[in-house]
Amino acid sequence: MxxxxxxxxxxxxxxxVVAAPxxxxxxxxxxxxxxxxxxxxxxxxxxxxxxxxxxFAASASTSAPAAAPEASPQHSxxxxxxxxxxxxxxxxxGVEKGTxxxxxxxxxxxxxxxxxxxxxxxxxxxxxxxxxxxxxxKAEGNAALKDGRFDDAIAKYTAAIAAxxxxxxxxxxxxxxxxxxxxxxxxxxxCERAVAVDPTYTKAYRRMGxxxxxxxxxxxxxxxxxxxxxxxxxxxxxxxxxxxxxxxALSAADAASPAASVTSAEPADxxxxxxxxxxxxxxxxxxxxDLSNLASMFGGAGGAGGAPDLSSLMGNPMIQxxxxxxxxxxx
Numbered sequence: 001m002x003x004x005x006x007x008x009x010x011x012x013x014x015x016x017v018v019a020a021p022x023x024x025x026x027x028x029x030x031x032x033x034x035x036x037x038x039x040x041x042x043x044x045x046x047x048x049x050x051x052x053x054x055x056f057a058a059s060a061s062t063s064a065p066a067a068a069p070e071a072s073p074q075h076s077x078x079x080x081x082x083x084x085x086x087x088x089x090x091x092x093x094g095v096e097k098g099t100x101x102x103x104x105x106x107x108x109x110x111x112x113x114x115x116x117x118x119x120x121x122x123x124x125x126x127x128x129x130x131x132x133x134x135x136x137x138k139a140e141g142n143a144a145l146k147d148g149r150f151d152d153a154i155a156k157y158t159a160a161i162a163a164x165x166x167x168x169x170x171x172x173x174x175x176x177x178x179x180x181x182x183x184x185x186x187x188x189x190x191c192e193r194a195v196a197v198d199p200t201y202t203k204a205y206r207r208m209g210x211x212x213x214x215x216x217x218x219x220x221x222x223x224x225x226x227x228x229x230x231x232x233x234x235x236x237x238x239x240x241x242x243x244x245x246x247x248x249a250l251s252a253a254d255a256a257s258p259a260a261s262v263t264s265a266e267p268a269d270x271x272x273x274x275x276x277x278x279x280x281x282x283x284x285x286x287x288x289x290d291l292s293n294l295a296s297m298f299g300g301a302g303g304a305g306g307a308p309d310l311s312s313l314m315g316n317p318m319i320q321x322x323x324x325x326x327x328x329x330x331x
Contacts, residue, residue: 004043007037007038007040008041010034010037011034014033014034014037015034017030018031018034075117079110079113081192081224082113082192083106083109083110083113084220084223084224085188085189085220086109088188088215088220091105091109092105092106125166126163126166131167133163134161134167135160137156137157137159138167138170140156141153141154141155141157141160141173141174141177144156145176145177145180150177150180150181153174154174154177154178157170157171157173157174166197167197168194168201168204169194171197172190172191172204174190175187175194175204175207176207178190179207179211182214184215185211185215187210187211188208188211188212191204191207191211191225192208195208199232202229202236205229205239206225206226206238206242208221209221209222209224209226209246213245213246218246218247218250219250221242222243222247230243
């Protein structure tokens with residue numbers, strides 16, 4: 001509404017109370033005030049059809065905040081999964097639930113979750129050109145990952161996501177690159193984003209589970225990864241196998257060996273390499289045979305009896321690169 005319209009409404013209000021001013025109010029002063037405002041704004045002598053009370057009522061109705069829509073069950077489940085994930089990563093470590101500090105951290109986590117959802121909702125869908133660009137960047141990322149250039153692979157996948165963030169494979173591929181760098185928290189975050197895009201993407205759930213196991217957290221692997229994956233594919237042998245490992249680690253955590261909690265038995269597919277298979281030295285790509293037991297044939301992993309130390313050998317970056325090239329045919 002224009003300033004002149006507001007001024008006209010004020011003049012109209014003042015003139016309406018001049019004849020019978022409220023107790024303690026000087027009617028002559030009101031009349032002078034009305035004339036001064038009218039002269040200052042060059043108003044016509046007639047009053048406006050819109051009263052000052054009408055203006056206040058209209059302003060109140062337009063400025064009142066709209067009621068927040070009720071959260072859908074899917075939204076609530078995704079939010080709870082997000083909070084469970086950040087809790088498993090140690091976000092709430094050192095603070096008691098129910099304390100002001102815990103509430104502050106929880107509010108910050110929820111704000112991050114909602115901001116991410118809002119950004120996704122407001123972003124225009126990727127064009128065909130953007131999708132083609134993203135696919136090309138993904139292929140370059142796959143090539144870099146195959147060559148052992150993990151930072152380059154992460155950069156390519158990140159660029160692919162910037163071009164088209166509606167493809168869950170790009171997040172899962174980047175998670176695989178993070179896994180090769182043992183950045184388990186980054187793996188979990190990218191897998192979380194992958195299943196947010198595609199809740200049926202069980203490979204991302206399994207990769208998330210492998211990261212939780214690498215962090216020594218079988219409970220989070222079961223609750224946040226393997227059980228949700230089984231809800232999508234109840235008969236998946238890969239997921240059932242990984243779930244059994246996590247359950248065994250949970251029931252006998254103090255006796256479990258580090259290697260038993262590090263890896264996933266899932267082989268890499270053409271779109272994205274998986275986590276290190278069970279029994280492999282950390283850092284080896286998925287799809288390779290389990291060579292850790294081979295060392296025991298020579299008297300143990302330490303190279304007893306003059307035999308080579310195969311565990312150390314397979315940890316060599318050059319050997320890793322050769323193995324990576326042999327392991328998978330990339331998309």
